Amino acid sequence: MKKIFMSEPNLIGNEKIYLNECIRSNFVSSHGKFLKKFEKKISLFSGSKGCVLTSSGSAALHLALLALDVKRNDIVIAPSFTFAATINAISLVGAQPWLFDISLKDWNLDIEKLEKELENKIRIDKRGNPILKNNKKKISAIMVVYSFGLMPDMKRLKKISKKFSIPIIADSACGLGSTIDKKPIGKVGADLSILSFNGNKTITSGGGGALVSNNMKLLKKAKYFGSNARSNLDYTFNEIGFNYRMNNIQAALGLAQIEKINYFLKKKRFIDNFYRSKLKKIQIDFFPTKKNFVSSCWFSGLLMIKKSNQFRKYLNVNNIESRKFWKPMHLQKPYKSCLKTSMKNTEYIWNKVITLPSGTGLNNRDLNKIANVIKKFNF
Numbered sequence: 094m095k096k097i098f099m100s101e102p103n104l105i106g107n108e109k110i111y112l113n114e115c116i117r118s119n120f121v122s123s124h125g126k127f128l129k130k131f132e133k134k135i136s137l138f139s140g141s142k143g144c145v146l147t148s149s150g151s152a153a154l155h156l157a158l159l160a161l162d163v164k165r166n167d168i169v170i171a172p173s174f175t176f177a178a179t180i181n182a183i184s185l186v187g188a189q190p191w192l193f194d195i196s197l198k199d200w201n202l203d204i205e206k207l208e209k210e211l212e213n214k215i216r217i218d219k220r221g222n223p224i225l226k227n228n229k230k231k232i233s234a235i236m237v238v239y240s241f242g243l244m245p246d247m248k249r250l251k252k253i254s255k256k257f258s259i260p261i262i263a264d265s266a267c268g269l270g271s272t273i274d275k276k277p278i279g280k281v282g283a284d285l286s287i288l289s290f291n292g293n294k295t296i297t298s299g300g301g302g303a304l305v306s307n308n309m310k311l312l313k314k315a316k317y318f319g320s321n322a323r324s325n326l327d328y329t330f331n332e333i334g335f336n337y338r339m340n341n342i343q344a345a346l347g348l349a350q351i352e353k354i355n356y357f358l359k360k361k362r363f364i365d366n367f368y369r370s371k372l373k374k375i376q377i378d379f380f381p382t383k384k385n386f387v388s389s390c391w392f393s394g395l396l397m398i399k400k401s402n403q404f405r406k407y408l409n410v411n412n413i414e415s416r417k418f419w420k421p422m423h424l425q426k427p428y429k430s431c432l433k434t435s436m437k438n439t440e441y442i443w444n445k446v447i448t449l450p451s452g453t454g455l456n457n458r459d460l461n462k463i464a465n466v467i468k469k470f471n472f
Contacts (some may be wrong), residue, residue: 095412096412096413096414097412097413097414097450097455097459097462097463098414098450098452099293099392099414099415099416099448099449099450099451099452100293100392100450100451100452101292101452101454102292102297103353103357103452103453103454104349104350105353105454106349106350106352106353107348107349107352108345108346108349108350110349111127111345111346111348111349112342112345112346114345115127115341115342115345120341121340121341121342122340122341123338123339123340123341124341125340125341125344125345126341127341127344127345127347127348128146128339128340128341128344130344130348131146131298131339131344131345131347131348131351132144132145132146132303132344134348134351134352135288135303135305135351136279136305138269138277138351138354139269139277139278139279139286139288139305140276140277140278140279140280141278141279141280141286141305141306141307142279142306142307142308142309143305143306143307143309143312144303144304144305144312145303145304145305145312145315145316145319146301146302146303146338146339146343146344147301147302147303147304147319147337147338147339148300148301148302148336148337148338148339148340148343149289149291149300149301149302149337150178150264150266150287150288150289150290150291150301150302151178151181151182151302152302152319152335152337153287153288153289153302153303153304153337154178154179154182154236154262154264154287155182155185155186155335155337156304156315156318156319156335156337157182157262157285157287157304157315158182158183158185158186158188158233158234158262159186159314159315159318160285160304160311160312160314160315160318161233161234161260161262161284161285161311162233163183163186163188163233163234164186164187164188164231164233165186165187165188166187166188166189166230167188167189167230167231167232167233168188168189168190168191168225168230168231168232168233168432169183169188169189169190169191169232169233169234169235169236170190170191170193170202170207170232170234170235170236170259171183171190171191171192171193171202171235171236171237171238171264171422172192172193172194172195172201172202172203172237172238172240172439173192173193173194173195173421173422173423173424173433173436173439174195174200174238174240174419174421174422174439174442174443175238175240175264175419175422176266176419177422177425178266179236179238179264179422180192180422180428183236184427188233189230189431189432190422190428190431190432191232191431191432191433192421192422192423192428192431192432192433192434192436193206193207193210193433193434194206194434194435194436194437194438194439195240195438195439195442196245196438197381197438197441197442198381198383199240199243199244199245199381199383199386200240200241200243200380200381200442201237201238201239201240201243201244201245202235202237202238202245203434203438204245204246204249204250204253206434207235207250207253208253210434211223211232211253211257211259214226214227215232215257217257217258221258222258223257223258223259232257232259233259233260234259234260234261234262235250235253235254235259235260235261235262236261236262236263236264237250237261237262237263237264237283238263238264238266239263239264239265239266239267239268239271239278239389241267241380241388241390241391241392242267242268242270242271242388242389242390242391242392243271243380243381243382243383243386243388244265244268244271244272244273244278244281244386244388247273247281247282247283248273248281248282250282251282254282260284260285261282261283261284261285262283262284262285262286262287263278263281263283263285263286263287264287265278265283265286265287265288266287266288266289266291266294266302267289267294267295267389267391267392268286268288268389268391269288269294269295269296269354269389270295270354270358270361270387270389271386271387271388271389272386272387273385273386273387274385275387278305279305279306279307280307283306284306284308284311285304285305285306285308285311285312285315286304286305286306287302287303287304287305288302288303288304288305289301289302290302290303290343290347290350294391295354295357295358295361295389295391295453296347296350296351296353296354296357297346297347297350298339298343298344298346298347298350299342299343299346300343301339301343301344301347302339303339317334318332318334318335318337319334319335319336319337319338320334320336320337320338321334321335321336322334322335356453357453358389358390360453360455361389361390361391361393361451361453362390364390364393364451364453364455364460365380365388365390365393365451367460367464368393368394368395368449368463368464371460371461371464371468372395372464372467372468375467375468375472376472377395377396377397377472378395378396378398379393379394379395379396380392380393380394380396390451391451392418392448392449392451393448393449393451394415394418394446394447394448394449394451395446395447395449396442396445396446396447397445397446397447398445399472400472401417401444401445401447404447404470405417405447407466407470408466408467411466413449413450413462413463413466414450415447415448415449415450416447416448417443417444417446417447417448418443418446418447418448419443419446420443420444421436421439421440421443423436423439449463450463
């Protein structure tokens with residue numbers, strides 16, 4: 094019996110046509126028409142003035158921190174409930190993470206706790222910089238993560254950002270298509286937002302990522318660092334840079350994918366609603382929803398208070414892939430001793446989350462099989 098996987102790429106558009114054109118033209122590296130076209134499409138769809146395409150979402154995170162001039166030993170705030178790339182990027186620039194608990198309302202950084210912590214633990218120095226009282230280190234950024242594609246209250250977060258003069262980086266790796274009051278990710282208040290086009294994302298370029306913003310100066314700086322910090326055509330390098338550029342082959346694949354973005358998002362939301370409807374009589378909880386917030390529904394799934402390990406093994410026996418998700422970073426070996434808040438909500442949630450197959454290639458037969466198998470489990 095064929096296994097139903099979590100999320101497979103859905104290559105139903107112009108992928109072959111565009112990739113063959115790359116090969117015929119010999120533009121397979123860091124130049125070519127598909128780069129400009131994909132960049133423009135991402136800018137428009139995200140509601141941003143500009144876009145820098147990158148080799149990965151992780152690279153985009155690193156560039157965002159460099160663009161904001163985050164220095165060694167600075168502090169960057171981020172939720173503990175996230176993928177490792179978020180926190181690793183902070184370490185790459187030599188900064189230190191201050192890990193925060195999440196809110197049970199949306200599984201994103203707890204904004205209420207954030208404001209209280211900042212009120213109690215920082216001061217503003219003579220230069221207007223927010224400084225931790227106990228160690229005199231500058232807080233250089235707030236890195237918020239759009240968990241599973243649902244955004245936090247960005248309006249409130251932006252007020253906190255302005256109050257304490259701390260810029261916002263949005264790790265919206267899975268957030269393409271998410272909205273607040275019908276506003277896309279580029280219009281909700283983050284200074285810089287990153288996207289991932291990994292193979293399991295809503296659209297894929299095989300790998301790759303992007304940095305979007307309405308601040309063209311920040312994007313120019315990010316592009317500079319991502320192009321080896323090359324100052325001119327005479328190979329002058331005044332700073333340490335990185336080769337984080339996307340290539341034309343990736344952009345060709347990505348362009349074909351974003352041409353189908355509205356269909357993919359519609360299918361993602363159909364899958365989420367299908368699970369909620371078919372399984373509503375079972376005593377389980379689903380991923381959070383919020384009024385006026387529309388999730389990209391990157392992954393759909395359940396919150397299993399009991400028997401989560403047994404449930405995943407049961408699905409696997411029935412050829413249905415499922416997973417736990419995002420072991421918190423404060424429990425990971427490299428970050429166990431870093432600065433952190435209490436983690437009551439994070440530690441309650443993380444090992445109870447079960448992600449279900451959510452790929453846009455799933456058909457009704459697949460979905461009905463998943464629902465029927467789940468209904469037979471002894472909850």
